[in-house]
Amino acid sequence: MNQPLAYVHPGAKIAKNVVIEPFTTIHNNVEIGEGTWIGSNVTIMEGARIGKNCRIFPGAVISAEPQDLKFDGEETTVEIGDNTTIRECVTINRGTKDRYRTAIGKNCLIQAYSHIAHDCIVGDNCIFSNSSTLAGHVTVGDYVVLAGMVAVHQFCTIGSHSFITGGTLVRKDVPPYIKAAREPISYVGINSVGLRRRGIDSEKIKEIQNIYRVLYQKNYNNSQAIEILETEMEATPERDEIIQFVRNSTRGIMKGYTGIY
Structure with missing residues (x-):
């Protein structure tokens, strides 16, 4: 010393x-x-x-x-x-x-x-x-x-493998695997670059994208989206992690996709 x-x-x-x-x-x-x-x-x-x-x-x-x-x-x-x-x-x-x-x-x-x-x-x-x-x-x-x-x-809670762009004000929970930006904070896609860097294969990335299409791009409310994910998508650790995150959110998750960023 x-x-x-x-x-x-x-x-x-x-x-x-x-x-x-x-x-x-x-x-x-x-x-x-x-x-x-x-x-x-x-x-x-x-x-x-x-x-x-x-x-x-x-x-x-x-x-x-x-x-x-x-x-x-x-x-x-x-x-x-x-x-x-x-x-x-x-x-x-x-x-x-x-x-x-x-x-x-x-x-x-x-x-x-x-x-x-x-x-x-x-x-x-x-x-x-x-x-x-x-x-x-x-x-x-x-x-x-x-x-x-x-x-x-x-x-607030921020999910694993997420990326939040510079200067963002985070007032809501940010689910895992995604990119967040804008004011107010919103979904702008999944963190595909970060996932690839960590060795996540293309099929798994596609699965995560499909999950978030249901949550954020189909105009469902959260309850409807979760029901669809549970009944129509195969159970995987990533699907279950995302569903549990949304269910357990106390502040509510950030808003959905609103166009090309």
Whole structure:
């Protein structure tokens, strides 16, 4: 551990080969796994649980108290999975008594000036581009890409493998496998490029497209679309995942296709 001019609280649990650059502050009740690099001028506050081989760049603030007036000092955490990179000036707030934690999965890239608020749960292999913002209690699946300056309303859910274009305001739930854009946010197709990059074959992509044609392009309401999907389309993990997402949505899913984007 290399920490000239850094402050590490004696109660912090730091693996032996963690590198800590000068002018960084690490508070009590912090755990950092092997191989992680902490840049200069980083602040890691109580409740941080950082995995192995992470990289945290200058100016980041991890596990600060939530920006929530209902927070009453309860003991909560921020959990960051292995191999995740946190770029400059990112802020990640710890949880409240709603979930008692804020969590980011493995192999994520959170780019500069992004903010992840209290009680957010982010899956594995996600990319948040510069200045992406999650309000409190947001749930994000695996392999989600947020382009620059996306802002997500509190309590929204974003499904796995979805892509949200830059500057989009997310006020509704975003189902898995799709591209979302416009104001107000709406369906503009499936994330076929991202799916191909992850090894999804053309037949599976076509199946997902057909599911969303029923949901978004046939003028059915959600109940009608789900009934058609269950009775007329073969049961597959992807079909069932999409149906369950729509059924479980508490904020309602974003609106449908409205023309060529």
